[in-house]
Every structure is written in structure tokens, then in C-alpha cells.
Amino acid sequence: MKQPIVIVALDVPSLEQAVEMVDALGPNVKHVKVGMELYYASGPAIIETLLRRDLRIFLDLKLHDIPNTVARTVTVLRGLGVDMLNVHCAGGRKMMEAAAEAAGNTLQVIGVTQLTSTDQAALNEEIGIPGTVEAAAVRYARLAKAAGLSGVVCSPLETAVIKENLGSQFLAVTPGIRPQQADDDQKRVTTPRQAADAGSDFLVIGRPITAAPNPRQALEDILKELEGGQ
Numbered sequence: 001m002k003q004p005i006v007i008v009a010l011d012v013p014s015l016e017q018a019v020e021m022v023d024a025l026g027p028n029v030k031h032v033k034v035g036m037e038l039y040y041a042s043g044p045a046i047i048e049t050l051l052r053r054d055l056r057i058f059l060d061l062k063l064h065d066i067p068n069t070v071a072r073t074v075t076v077l078r079g080l081g082v083d084m085l086n087v088h089c090a091g092g093r094k095m096m097e098a099a100a101e102a103a104g105n106t107l108q109v110i111g112v113t114q115l116t117s118t119d120q121a122a123l124n125e126e127i128g129i130p131g132t133v134e135a136a137a138v139r140y141a142r143l144a145k146a147a148g149l150s151g152v153v154c155s156p157l158e159t160a161v162i163k164e165n166l167g168s169q170f171l172a173v174t175p176g177i178r179p180q181q182a183d184d185d186q187k188r189v190t191t192p193r194q195a196a197d198a199g200s201d202f203l204v205i206g207r208p209i210t211a212a213p214n215p216r217q218a219l220e221d222i223l224k225e226l227e228g229g230q
């Protein structure tokens, strides 16, 4: 079984706090996620800073605009040297094609299908898409693949159905990872091992590592669990 890559979510509001966190994580951190909060607070400087520390970066800005604007934005972000970024599948096929084309061969573009905060009632009554969240996610994933995207963000509980429908090469990037029972806002969760067994390629993990009393140890424990295959 292939071992997934752990991406630590740097969900902090400043460059200084992000650097502090990276230092606290020690040498085992190789991949990090920069989201809207950190990027809007610190701009491209955070990317330059993390690249100087030899980190690989998933830039989670969830782009969603007309194809031309998204393509131009992807071109700018590609120039910063990030490895992975994402767009909302709801932007449609042309927008995703424009993103994939602007990304070229080195930058992976991942589609956001349905946000995990969207339940079926909101999907049907507010967003206006009929059917289940899973069916909507699979439909969006098909569209993402047809448009040339590398994969989708999904719950680890959806990885199996995504791989079944889209093939094993189509990447599953999964947040919602909890090593133990945690009582927070993530509801549809699995352990790192379960996510790996389901076929997730990248595990995006934030608070179980960054809010732990010892983040370095928390990361090490997760990597050990994944390596051990237990």
C-alpha cells in the first residue's frame, strides 16, 4: 500500500506565527498548506519564506471566477513556486480547463467538489443541486478529471468512491483527519491509517498537529502510524 503524504495546515494569521510553527514541527515537516487566512495576511512573502526552508506548498485559495481571470491568477501563483493549488469545481468545465492549462506540467490543480460544511439540506435547498452530497461530489470529480485537473479535495470517507469512479491515478486530497476521537467542527473524519487504507494520496492535517502540546511529536506519531501500517 502506497503511503500518503502528510500536508500540515498552517492555519495561522501571520508570517511570524507560520515560521514559529514550522520551527516547532522540526525536520519531519516536508509539505505544508497555506490557506486564505495566512496568504491574505502575508502575501507572496510567506511562499518565499517557506520555499527557503525547502518546504513543498499546497496553496489553498479555492479560486472561483471567470476562466480568463482564473488562468491569469494561476499563472501568477505558478510563478511563486507552489506545488499544488485548488479551484472550485462549481466554476465549471471551461474555468477548470483554463486553470489546468495555465498550470502546465509541474503544478497540480485540485478541484473542490462540495465543501464539507455543506449538508444535503443546504445542497438541495440553498445551492439548488438535487441528490446526495456524495453524488454531487462524484459528478464534480468527473467534470474535474475531464477538464484536466489532477484530483479533488474530499472527505477521507469519500476517497474509495472517488477512486472507484475516477481511477486510482486521480488524486484524493483529504482533510478531516483525526488520530483520536476529537470533539470539534470536523464531523466526517477518519484516522490517518484509515485514510491511507482508503487510498488517500495526501492527508491535510491541521489542529491534531498544530494545536497539540508538542506539535513535533504529534507529527512524528502520525508518520510512524502511517509507516507502520498498523
Ligand code: C5P
Pocket: 009, 011, 035, 114, 115, 116, 117, 153, 175, 176, 177, 186, 204, 205, 206, 207, 208
Ligand atoms: O485543523 P484541521 O485538521 O481540521 O484542518 C483541516 C484543514 O483543511 C483546514 O485548513 C481546513 O480549512 C481545510 N479543509 C477542510 N475541509 C475541506 C477543505 C479544506 O477541512 N473540505
